[in-house]
Amino acid sequence: MDSTGTLAMEQAVDWHLRLADGGADVWRSFALWLEADPAHADAYDRLTIEEEALASPMIELPVAPPVVRPVWRGKAWKMSGWATGMAAAAAIGMAVLPTAQTARPYVVETAPGVQRTVTLADGTKVMLNGATRVVLDHADPRIATLESGEAVFDVHHDAEHPFEVVSGGVRLRDIGTVFNVRRAGPALDVAVAEGAVMFQPDHEAVLLKRGATLSMRDDDDSIMLDKIDAEGIGGWRDNRLEFHAVPLRRVAEDLRRTAGIDLAVAPKLADTAFTGSLRTDRPDDEVVATLTALAGARATRSGRGWTIAPRSAGVPQS
Structure with a gap:
């Protein structure tokens, strides 16, 4: 485009x-x-x-599966971090982004189980979940690079100077928005709580409105679009994690990030779909007990954490 x-x-x-x-x-x-x-x-x-x-409501998802679309691949795709943002800006000639000579990037990073909010000069709030690394710029508050982890962006909208999030070679452009972005290795997930976001505005230009989600992997050539309850997006800020048909390995990752709970999932259960809600302001053993009860699994102590495995007959849950 x-x-x-x-x-x-x-x-x-x-x-x-x-x-x-x-x-x-x-x-x-x-x-x-x-x-x-x-x-x-x-x-x-x-x-x-x-x-x-994206119009089908969540209740119809089993009948109407998520929309899958091809995704653009360009020279900047394999780049990551701040360099990606600068390369993308140079490629499209965006005057609102700083040049390499004027950019003053800085890193904001959190440990597992620790959340932090950063308010930028334009009033935009970046709420970082645990185990998250974001690169910002003192010279330009209208760009952020999510290198790893998860963050909610509550953006002060400015149509003439749109806010952009870069992650793994992908750009997201704000259109008056609150949205959650999660980066775990090659996987990227975006969910819009308010307003709208444009995915890859100069290529696919996929519009994501309230309640829309987008999932993709850097090593795949497609994106998956879906629809969820917008009220649950970014629920980690309120000590609540909502899951809908998510692999248990992803649940374990999110609990490690949000609550600092050390969980390992047995290979037989790693890709088992999990649906449920977990409170992360409860004691760790209570959170793990709730998870295993909902998943029909068992948890055993493993050092300072737990290992979740299939529940065998006659084996009590610990």
Whole structure:
């Protein structure tokens, strides 16, 4: 998508959000915008198609599986960290991003089980979960690089200077948003709690609205789009983790990050789908007991942590 198409898509998203509560004057202005350039109508049509792809409610997911789409691969794909953000900015000529000479990056990092909130100069809040590493820039508060872990971005919206999150060669552009981003090795997960986010605005330009999720891996050529209850997004901030058909190994990763609980999952259970809610402000042994009860598994002590394994007949849960 060229710069003209990208601008038209961003304007289409702004109009879409305004029309939700707009009166007659807003609709008249919208009609004039559509007539001003054929690219405007094309962008709005594409936007509505994207929205329809994500329109199925969570209760229908077993019948209507998540949407899978191909994803763009470019030279910057294998780059990571701050270099990726700078390379992406140079490639599209974004004047709002600092050059290599003016950038003043700094790292914010948390230990497992420790959360931290950073408020940027523009008012944007970056809420880091445990075991998370984010690179920010003193010279430009409108860009962040999530290198590992999980963070919620509560963005102060500025249409002329959009906020962007870079992770593993992928860019996410804010459109008045609160969204959660999780990076675990090659896996990236995005969930939108409020507003909208544009995934890869200069390539796929996939719009993610409230309740939409996107999952992908750096070593795959597709993205998976789904829909969940927006109220549960970023629940780790309230000591609550919600899971819907998530592999148990992912549950263990999230508990390590959020609560600092050391969990290992037996290979036979690693990919077993888990659905349930866990409170992370409870004692560790209580959290583990709840998890194993919901998963139909058993937990045994392993050093300072636990190992979760299949429940065998006659073997009591510890």
